[in-house]
Amino acid sequence: MAAPRVFISMGTPYSSESQAFRDTLEAVLRDQCGVDPRIIGKNEYPDGNPLSKIKSVMSQCDGVVVVAYERKFLADGTEKRASSVPVPLQSQIYTTPWNHIESAMAYSLGIPLYILCQRGLSEEGLIETKVDWYVQYVDLDPAELHKADVLSSMRNWVTTRVIPRKKTPKLLKSLDGRTKFSEMTPREIWSIIGVLAAVFGLGVGAANLLPGLFG
Numbered sequence: 001m002a003a004p005r006v007f008i009s010m011g012t013p014y015s016s017e018s019q020a021f022r023d024t025l026e027a028v029l030r031d032q033c034g035v036d037p038r039i040i041g042k043n044e045y046p047d048g049n050p051l052s053k054i055k056s057v058m059s060q061c062d063g064v065v066v067v068a069y070e071r072k073f074l075a076d077g078t079e080k081r082a083s084s085v086p087v088p089l090q091s092q093i094y095t096t097p098w099n100h101i102e103s104a105m106a107y108s109l110g111i112p113l114y115i116l117c118q119r120g121l122s123e124e125g126l127i128e129t130k131v132d133w134y135v136q137y138v139d140l141d142p143a144e145l146h147k148a149d150v151l152s153s154m155r156n157w158v159t160t161r162v163i164p165r166k167k168t169p170k171l172l173k174s175l176d177g178r179t180k181f182s183e184m185t186p187r188e189i190w191s192i193i194g195v196l197a198a199v200f201g202l203g204v205g206a207a208n209l210l211p212g213l214f215g
Contacts, residue, residue: 004158004166006035007058007111009103010067011096017140018069024142025067025116032151033158035063055105063162064106065154068095068127069118069140092122100125107132112161114154 006029013019026037038044038057046053058064070093079087095118103126106113113126113133118140121127129135136153138144145151 001166003030003034003036004063004162005061006037006063006065006158006162007061007102007106008037008039008065008067009099009106010039011069011071011098012041020142021069021140021145022067024145025065028145028151028154029065033155035158035162037065051101054102055109058102058105058111059109061111062165063112063114063158064102066099066103066113066115066127068099068115068121070094070121071096093118093120094122094124095127099127103127112157112165114157114161 008022008025008029010022010025013022022039026039026042029035029037038061040046040050040054040057044053044057072094074089074092074094077089077092079089103113103115107126115127115133115135117123117127117135117137119137123135127135134153134157136150138150
């Protein structure tokens with residue numbers, strides 16, 4: 001069985017530090033976690049609308065690792081300026097909005113999320129611990145990825161979330177809308193047709209399954 005594919009959501013590195021972190025993460029995921037990292041702009045290239053390419057690549061993955069790190073620094077600002085209780089903001093750092101877009105896309109596709117968040121980053125949107133995913137706080141230092149607790153956490157996520165999803169037959173994913181006909185092989189499509197024919201033959205309400213296939 002081919003290694004599970006994992007999408008890496010990380011803003012384009014703009015410093016030697018962030019470049020080294022992404023390169024190390026890719027190596028750790030591949031060599032120590034046994035997955036195939038996919039990175040837009042490195043081993044996946046959009047030829048048009050980036051959102052369409054991201055969705056296409058992500059739909060072929062069984063996990064998404066989000067790396068949220070500093071993209072913007074706000075020295076002094078205000079939140080809700082026109083309200084009766086404006087909130088002062090000082091020395092705040094924010095990640096790229098693409099992290100939020102790609103996290104939301106992964107969640108809507110039912111793909112497991114794992115978030116690496118730079119310490120001190122302002123938490124907002126999906127960049128915070130939720131019921132369905134965990135946030136690992138780290139410094140933007142490649143050595144952090146080799147720490148026992150971080151490496152153990154990533155391996156556990158791969159073992160308990162990514163690999164089980166990889167092993168789920170496309171037939172079952174198709175029935176809940178996670179896989180479309182365009183992503184299936186002819187053999188898998190004929191399997192779907194056979195299942196639907198059997199369901200109709202048994203008089204079960206198969207119409208409820210169709211929106212997931214064609215949506």
